[in-house]
Amino acid sequence: WRLHAPLIAEINRLKRAKNAVILAHNYMTPEIFHGVGDFVGDSLALAKEAARCDAEVIVQAGVHFMAETSKVLSPEKKILIPDLDAGCSLASSITGADVRLIKQRYPGLPVVTYVNTTADVKAETDICCTSANAVQVVEEAARMWGVDRVILIPDEFLARNVARQTHVGIIAWKGRCEVHERFTAEDILEIKAAYPGAEVLAHPECPAEVLEVSDFAGSTAAMNDYVISKRPKQVVLITECSMADNVAADAVGTEFVRPCNLCPHMKRISLQNIYEALLYDRYEVTVDPAVAERARLAVQRMVDLPP
Ligand code: 13P
């Protein structure tokens, strides 16, 4: 990524001139992640940082729902996304109207919503979660509402994987991550046969059969921590491709075995369009203030949970 040094230097200069920060998700390419990201991490870490930082402008190097989450938490800041079409199959799997219908069907049950959703959906939500804290949030919601079942939407696989780790009953939706749903248990068994020493870490958006044959399941931050603290000789990250590229830079001595899948939405973000975002102040992400106020409650409840 050092080949991009002139553009990286120009982006970093513009950031200072505009009092801007770049929040970069773990799925950004290394030249973004290591070259210009001021804060890097998983969805939970980026949401917390958006609320905490005191920049005037946030450039979201990630997908649209992440930029909306930043706006919801920081309505006074200007939130830019370098490409408005950076979407997400999970976020587009459900609407606010769908959530209203689910609530009519299950009155009295709390709605726990994965952050990979639009602000409209979050506005119908009681508390948000990410893959890093989903079990904790589900149990907390059941306790706070005094119920033994919760609605956990929209990722069908995340819901199933959380259900295996808690006694709280889970009502799910049918959304899927188009990157993680493509991994199969056969893929993992083939990797294990070819690389018997490799440790397999899988994201909870994968099908349950994949997690069953993996050695560890966790969010992108949890995978990073696992590799950095345990330094396995060989590792496979069953997730988006840039994840391994980014962790590898800090994990000398660990061999990263592929395969991986690319997220076409995350890959819309490039150094060039980050530069243009800062130069031309584009594309600003706005959320209807009434929607944002309701969505904020749900995201803030998550952010305020103890670590
Ligand atoms: P996390 O970084 O929270 O694990 O989320 C992964 C993801 O798919 C984000 O779009």
Ligand code: SF4
């Ligand atoms: Fe959405 Fe999956 Fe891409 Fe993340 S990796 S943005 S969950 S489609």
